[in-house]
Amino acid sequence: MIDVAALTVDFGETRAVDGVSFRVAEGEAFGIVGESGSGKSTVLRALSGLNRHWSGRMAVDGEPQSQHRTRAFHRHLQMVFQDPYASLHPRHTVDRALAEPLRIHGIGEREPRIIRALHEVGLGPEHRFRYPHQLSGGQRQRVAIARALILEPRVLLLDEPSSSLDVSVQAEILNLLQRLRRELGLTYLLVSHNLAVVAHLCSRVAVMNLGRFVEELDVATLRARRTQHPYTAQLLRASEGYDRAAAAALVSFD
Amino acid sequence: MTASLLDIADLRVSFRTSRGISEAVRGVGFTMGREKLGIVGESGSGKSLTGRSILRLLPPGATLRASRLVFDDIDLLAASAATMRKLRGRRLAMVMQDPKFSLNPVMTVGHQIAEAYLAHQRASASEAREKALAMLEAVRIRDPHRVYDLYPHEVSGGMGQRAMIAMMLAPDPDLLIADEPTSALDVTVQMQVLAILDDLVSERGMGLIFISHDLRLVASFCDRVLVMYGGRVVETIDARRLAEARHPYTRGLLACLPTLEGGEGELATLQRDPAWLAAP
Amino acid sequence: MSEATASREWRAWLTAEAPSSRLHARFVRGYATALIFLRNPLALTGLALVVTLLAVAAAAPLLATGDPVAQDLSRRLKPPSAAFWFGTDELGRDIYTRILYGARITLGIVSLVVVIVAPIGLLVGCIAGYLGGVADGILMRVTDVFLAFPRLILALAFVAALGPGIENAVIAISLTAWPPYARIARAETIVLRDSDFISAARLLGASPGRIVLLHVMPLCLSSVIVRVTLDMAGIILTAAGLGFLGLGAQPPSPEWGAMISAGRKFILDQWWVAAFPGLAICLVSLGFNLLGDGLRDVLDPKQR
Numbered sequence: 001m002i003d004v005a006a007l008t009v010d011f012g013e014t015r016a017v018d019g020v021s022f023r024v025a026e027g028e029a030f031g032i033v034g035e036s037g038s039g040k041s042t043v044l045r046a047l048s049g050l051n052r053h054w055s056g057r058m059a060v061d062g063e064p065q066s067q068h069r070t071r072a073f074h075r076h077l078q079m080v081f082q083d084p085y086a087s088l089h090p091r092h093t094v095d096r097a098l099a100e101p102l103r104i105h106g107i108g109e110r111e112p113r114i115i116r117a118l119h120e121v122g123l124g125p126e127h128r129f130r131y132p133h134q135l136s137g138g139q140r141q142r143v144a145i146a147r148a149l150i151l152e153p154r155v156l157l158l159d160e161p162s163s164s165l166d167v168s169v170q171a172e173i174l175n176l177l178q179r180l181r182r183e184l185g186l187t188y189l190l191v192s193h194n195l196a197v198v199a200h201l202c203s204r205v206a207v208m209n210l211g212r213f214v215e216e217l218d219v220a221t222l223r224a225r226r227t228q229h230p231y232t233a234q235l236l237r238a239s240e241g242y243d244r245a246a247a248a249a250l251v252s253f254d
Numbered sequence: 255m256t257a258s259l260l261d262i263a264d265l266r267v268s269f270r271t272s273r274g275i276s277e278a279v280r281g282v283g284f285t286m287g288r289e290k291l292g293i294v295g296e297s298g299s300g301k302s303l304t305g306r307s308i309l310r311l312l313p314p315g316a317t318l319r320a321s322r323l324v325f326d327d328i329d330l331l332a333a334s335a336a337t338m339r340k341l342r343g344r345r346l347a348m349v350m351q352d353p354k355f356s357l358n359p360v361m362t363v364g365h366q367i368a369e370a371y372l373a374h375q376r377a378s379a380s381e382a383r384e385k386a387l388a389m390l391e392a393v394r395i396r397d398p399h400r401v402y403d404l405y406p407h408e409v410s411g412g413m414g415q416r417a418m419i420a421m422m423l424a425p426d427p428d429l430l431i432a433d434e435p436t437s438a439l440d441v442t443v444q445m446q447v448l449a450i451l452d453d454l455v456s457e458r459g460m461g462l463i464f465i466s467h468d469l470r471l472v473a474s475f476c477d478r479v480l481v482m483y484g485g486r487v488v489e490t491i492d493a494r495r496l497a498e499a500r501h502p503y504t505r506g507l508l509a510c511l512p513t514l515e516g517g518e519g520e521l522a523t524l525q526r527d528p529a530w531l532a533a534p
Numbered sequence: 535m536s537e538a539t540a541s542r543e544w545r546a547w548l549t550a551e552a553p554s555s556r557l558h559a560r561f562v563r564g565y566a567t568a569l570i571f572l573r574n575p576l577a578l579t580g581l582a583l584v585v586t587l588l589a590v591a592a593a594a595p596l597l598a599t600g601d602p603v604a605q606d607l608s609r610r611l612k613p614p615s616a617a618f619w620f621g622t623d624e625l626g627r628d629i630y631t632r633i634l635y636g637a638r639i640t641l642g643i644v645s646l647v648v649v650i651v652a653p654i655g656l657l658v659g660c661i662a663g664y665l666g667g668v669a670d671g672i673l674m675r676v677t678d679v680f681l682a683f684p685r686l687i688l689a690l691a692f693v694a695a696l697g698p699g700i701e702n703a704v705i706a707i708s709l710t711a712w713p714p715y716a717r718i719a720r721a722e723t724i725v726l727r728d729s730d731f732i733s734a735a736r737l738l739g740a741s742p743g744r745i746v747l748l749h750v751m752p753l754c755l756s757s758v759i760v761r762v763t764l765d766m767a768g769i770i771l772t773a774a775g776l777g778f779l780g781l782g783a784q785p786p787s788p789e790w791g792a793m794i795s796a797g798r799k800f801i802l803d804q805w806w807v808a809a810f811p812g813l814a815i816c817l818v819s820l821g822f823n824l825l826g827d828g829l830r831d832v833l834d835p836k837q838r
Contacts (some may be wrong), residue, residue: 036440193441
């Protein structure tokens with residue numbers, strides 16, 4: 001479903017993504033894990049068409065993509081952003097936010113679609129005409145997911161979808177994402193700094209550092225801690241909570 | 255556990271809003287010695303306000319009440335503004351979440367540390383500079399002379415946070431309150447900063463209050479953990495005995511965290527019981 | 535249904551947590567904003583002054599005690615009295631009545647200018663800010679050209695070229711008043727265009743035009759509204775200045791600036807001829823300034 005080869009993204013003089021290649025099959029959930037500055041969000045932005053200054057080869061559902069995306073592309077691939085407080089327009093009600101993509105693409109029967117979209121993400125009619133500041137973080141993220149799904153895409157890009165949320169709400173959103181993937185047969189590309197979240201939702205994981213994939217492995221291997229690259233091992237160790245000895249053993253991979 | 259450094263009973267913080275009075279902290283009480291105490295809660299639990307109450311640094315419009323708020327035999331409730339100013343920085347210090355926002359952007363890092371030192375000690379400018387350089391070394395910054403002259407936007411998050419710690423520890427306080435000090439940092443940098451805090455706290459015999467939303471992290475770093483929900487402490491537990499937690503909120507919080515070991519099944523979600531908001 | 539129940543029902547409808555329709559949601563938000571505004575005494579004063587101006591302008595014929603252009607040289611330069619509340623001017627006209635009718639002219643000039651200037655400034659600024667690059671450069675240089683001239687001088691030049699009169703005065707003032715709004719809108723747009731919700735809109739397939747008009751401009755609107763209100767005073771003064779120089783409204787039009795100009799000659803002995811129009815200008819400018827300040831407090835911090 002997603003086929004990326006030799007993706008390179010430069011921001012002026014800095015190379016944010018350096019020759020990244022990977023494939024995601026249809027219906028699969030693929031995770032990219034890395035720390036800040038690793039370039040993982042940049043990969044998503046290039047894939048979605050938000051960032052046009054990339055080189056390499058990219059294909060979605062067999063169709064090769066150029067720097068410019070067609071309108072039809074956006075019905076195929078959507079993205080959920082990290083910060084639910086920032087990804088909704090502050091002056092648009094939930095209803096307006098959900099109706100907008102339908103209007104842009106000239107899709108009719110807006111009323112039933114909006115109601116269905118809200119229902120799918122676990123929201124009710126009482127949320128429909130609220131403004132974002134009247135919703136909790138979890139509810140906003142649900143709206144963002146509903147907005148992404150209302151065009152019935154095949155691929156969903158997820159940029160740290162639960163990192164800005166409270167722990168208890170995180171679990172709800174992750175469960176929702178899991179259920180939606182199964183029910184709608186979606187393909188996920190998930191980016192996160194949290195190994196546990198990625199391991200929970202995805203079947204395969206790529207570990208990214210300084211713009212490159214240092215290792216690609218499936219989650220079962222990750223869980224068994226049979227990692228190959230020392231950076232991955234270090235990331236695993238650091239994710240397990242504080243340990244004085246482990247902290248002393250940290251190495252810089254710059 | 256040594257003699258009590260901090261003694262709090264029935265701490266209450268309330269705000270006047272357009273809909274009446276809202277109580278953000280409802281009767282929090284605990285004592286601590288020179289140990290590492292963690293306060294864990296989600297947003298809105300009142301954990302940050304509790305930390306700030308100790309320093310009496312609350313936002314305008316907030317009312318603080320307590321039956322006891324004593325720091326090392328000094329009654330903080332009755333203390334005058336001048337006394338609080340002398341205590342803050344010198345004996346009570348605070349490190350906040352994001353050094354981008356807590357460091358002065360137009361002053362070099364080293365200068366800020368020196369200033370923090372001079373605020374509480376009579377010393378010459380060169381003595382302050384020496385002290386600042388020594389502190390930068392204490393937080394394991396490899397090239398203190400170079401970093402001294404850098405501005406906050408020129409250093410990474412981890413280094414900025416270490417500089418913040420250096421600044422707060424320069425006057426050698428007795429109690430450090432850290433409010434989500436590592437939440438904005440990468441996981442590996444987090445470990446490094448925590449290691450530095452760990453060493454400094456044990457070397458200097460300081461008390462540390464570590465406020466965070468990350469229950470696992472706090473339990474692995476601190477000696478004791480207070481779990482807060484809805485402005486109250488719902489559980490106090492020894493960090494090593496976290497698995498034996500009894501309060502349903504704590505157990506719920508632990509259960510809903512995704513772990514590497516857990517399978518792909520649904521995560522348990524927290525069922526909030528309104529009874530948790532009622533007084534114990 | 536008793537009055538108390540009715541007003542409680544209204545209150546409940548206006549503060550509903552879960553609005554039932556788009557219109558309902560808009561009302562709820564408007565009510566919340568209005569409540570904050572009403573708590574600010576200075577803003578209320580400003581609002582009162584502006585509303586008074588509007589009321590006076592609308593009801594001028596009803597409130598007047600005479601004819602604004604009727605001359606009677608036998609009663610020229612009479613001091614304020616029971617018959618002539620603000621006295622008479624050098625041609626024996628009732629100053630009070632002239633001020634009332636002058637409110638219409640002032641309001642007319644100010645409204646026309648705002649209606650022309652705010653949309654143009656907003657549009658130019660938002661387009662420049664969103665597109666960036668060459669378009670931004672060109673639009674901003676054009677803006678800079680107009681910004682470089684002192685407002686009154688440029689207005690003078692235009693009026694001198696086009697001929698005196700209210701319509702030309704309005705055009706002249708408008709040409710000089712729009713650049714600051716473009717600047718404000720551009721600055722806001724530059725901050726907004728990197729927001730996630732704008733990225734989300736792009737990802738949904740929205741065209742740049744749609745994003746600028748429906749997503750960006752509404753957010754810049756509050757800053758522009760505040761600035762417009764604060765600028766009103768300046769616009770009034772510029773119009774009065776043009777009138778003072780004889781380039782705005784022509785006699786016998788009771789434009790306040792022209793009245794001051796005419797009263798210049800008598801200012802020491804018959805102070806009322808110039809003082810009352812001057813006072814009117816002062817009060818109206820003050821009202822707009824206070825209102826603008828109040829609006830800024832209400833519109834800026836909350837909605838971010």
